[in-house]
Amino acid sequence: MRPKLTAISKTDPGTRKTILEINKLRKVFSVNGSFLTVLDCIDFSVKSGEMICILGRSGCGKSTLLKMLAGFLTPSSGEILLNGKPVSDPGTDRCVVFQEDTLFPWLTVQENIAFGLRGRNKDKKGIRKEVDRFLALVGLTEFRDYLPREISGGMKQRVALARVLILKPQILFMDEPFASLDAQTREEMQNLLLSLWEKLSHTIIFVTHDVNEAITLSDRILVMSKNPGRIREDIHVNLARPRKLEKEEFIFFSRKLYEHLCD
């Protein structure tokens, strides 16, 4: 199947269907007998094709939130509904790109990308074709036979992106995926992500602590506060794309957001 090449973001956000609904989500950890409320009263919903950034300082529980959405952690109370059905276990409909390197070190780039497909009953030719397509999409065709330890950090994250995109998840979670990259590579990866998003029109939830990254990428920014983690603000980013760091409106937006984050 050919990828959809129309950018879904051009349609009116109001008419898109809600894909993910989070109601009264709460997470309490027990530490040495005392209870610590990490997340409280998390309520939001995500529409199909949206790119949402969850922005917060370290320790505000944004990674915990993402782990619950992905199904790695169970919430203490509240519910997560994907297309109306409650989420319990991890699954291929909700994929994660982690901050750390989580490629399988004994598989080459293309074997890593094919890993998820090989679990499904698919013929070898079909898998090969899909892998070729996604290798090209992330620009790693020449590096297909390299091992993870032989490629750079940015390339590893490209592989991590390709190996989940190939599974066509309903929603993609990204947990500070570019945080450990250098500034230039990070910008490159942001552009790659945006172009993939245009081509494949995924729904993406992107966790970051970087204000500029949030503005560059997202339609909507959920600002989180600490102790306990709550969603303090739900900001729509109505800047025109492509968003350039040096534009005046960008700087203005960034400064405003930064103030929100700090007080």
Add this chain to the structure above:
Amino acid sequence: MTKRENNLIRNPVFPPRRGTFRAWGRSGQTKLTLLPWLIPALFLSAWIAASETGLIPTYLLPHPLEVGRAGYNYIFGKVGDASFAGRFLGDASASLIRVGTGFGVAVIFGIPLGILSGRLSVVQRLMGTTVNALRAVPGISWLPLALVWFGIGMKTTVFLVALAAFFPIYLNAAAGARQINPLLLQAGAMMGVKRLRGTFAILLPGSMPHMMTGLRLGLGIAWAYLVLGELTGVPNGLGAVIMDARMLGRIDIIVVGIIIIAIMGRLGDQLLTISLRFCFKSARRTS
């Protein structure tokens, strides 16, 4: 003088000299094919020197040439020409079968139990104390018991070999399974990997470097316990030859036996490594 020149004089940059000794760590380019033979060669020369000068009397250690002749006879001689002549093939195959069987039994129990106890704390709790207690018992103390249980011969030897090889295999498999990055397992789960595929596609390859260490240690120990098991009066086998030779005062044959076991042990280790690398991507690429 510019700052850079000044600096260059104080810390001159020499081009790397060719032919320097660069064997520390893994050097891919430098060829050191002869290096492994250095210690055996030194050993042999010292032995020759000691024998030629009469420093060591022949009844303690025969001349290398004599040992070589005995070895040649033992391996290539015709049965019946002399004592020990031509026994090699029978002894070596008997010993190999014992080592192979014992090692195989150790692998069959050690790897699955090790992986299980590395991943499941219940199994770890269940096995840990017992394994560590039994591990402390020297193999030789099992010998009398094994003789009573299994009699002299194949069964006793295999029992000792399997018991001894089990511990390093089990412990390293457990360590390998325990140290796997939990994020790899999470990544697998999110890509739709269920338990069975997760075991074979993530758990085993992820533990491979440790497992390989355990298998190699286990095989080495298997040879040690083979000789112990064969010292008890079995008719054939490399250990039996050494024991027979001691009875007959044939020091040369004892030395031949020792050298053959050393060579077979080394080859066995190499064969194990090569076949693991041949069979498993993870062994090829991560260890």
